Amino acid sequence: MAEKQDLRVRRTNEQITRAFFGLLKEKGFKTMTVQDISKRARIGRSTFYSHYYDKYDLLEKLVAEYTEVFRKIVDQRFSIHTPEIGSNTVKVLILALTQYREILLQLFDIHTETADLERNFKRILRTTAYQYFQHVDLPSEIDLPLDYLSDLYASNVMLFLLWQLRHGKNDSVIQFGDRLQEFVLNPTQGIQ
Numbered sequence: 001m002a003e004k005q006d007l008r009v010r011r012t013n014e015q016i017t018r019a020f021f022g023l024l025k026e027k028g029f030k031t032m033t034v035q036d037i038s039k040r041a042r043i044g045r046s047t048f049y050s051h052y053y054d055k056y057d058l059l060e061k062l063v064a065e066y067t068e069v070f071r072k073i074v075d076q077r078f079s080i081h082t083p084e085i086g087s088n089t090v091k092v093l094i095l096a097l098t099q100y101r102e103i104l105l106q107l108f109d110i111h112t113e114t115a116d117l118e119r120n121f122k123r124i125l126r127t128t129a130y131q132y133f134q135h136v137d138l139p140s141e142i143d144l145p146l147d148y149l150s151d152l153y154a155s156n157v158m159l160f161l162l163w164q165l166r167h168g169k170n171d172s173v174i175q176f177g178d179r180l181q182e183f184v185l186n187p188t189q190g191i192q
Contacts, residue, residue: 013051015041021106028060029110033075054104063107066100067120073097078128090157090177094164101165103169108162118158132185153184 019040023032034055038045052058054146073096077089097104106147107117130150160177 009051012041012043012047015043016048016051016058017062018095020055021103023118024106024110028054056114059110061110063117063120066104066107066117067124069100070097070121070123071190074124074128078132088163089181090160091174092158093161094169094174097161097165100170105165108165118162121161122154122158125157126150129153129185136185149184153181155183156180 016037019037020032023040025035027036031056034045034048037055037058038048041048052061073093077092104117109116110116127150130146133146133149156177160173165172
């Protein structure tokens with residue numbers, strides 16, 4: 001019986017999520033209401049409220065879900081601590097995130113105090129890069145603060161990710177992005 005109930009809960013959550021993204025595309029987040037979501041999902045408002053506090057709670061949970069997906073991809077990519085980590089990083093991230101393209105682009109356009117996917121992605125990249133730089137011996141002639149290098153890395157990767165997701169895969173941009181990341185992650189080697 002519990003399995004059947006879990007299936008219903010999961011199905012209702014999927015209906016709510018599909019309705020949310022459909023309305024997000026049509027109306028935008030600010031004008032969308034719980035009534036709109038409930039009607040589109042073909043559920044009662046009380047059913048919506050049994051799953052989420054309000055539309056902001058739904059947004060926060062979706063942002064948290066895709067933040068965790070991104071964190072796992074980045075953690076896997078940075079699980080080794082060598083200067084070669086920069087090679088193909090942009091390509092790997094783009095390939096991994098392409099399956100979520102439409103959802104990510106919609107969520108990237110919403111910025112609230114408690115739910116901001118772009119800010120979360122950038123924070124993950126910055127923190128991961130900072131931890132990476134702490135484990136790599138940078139030559140003494142590189143006198144750059146680690147937080148500067150980490151911010152530079154995070155900003156560049158976000159620019160490449162957003163551009164690729166918005167405009168489609170472009171191998172030249174990916175190759176340039178990977179070369180730039182190699183330089184940021186190993187600043188003793190120039191861009192050739």
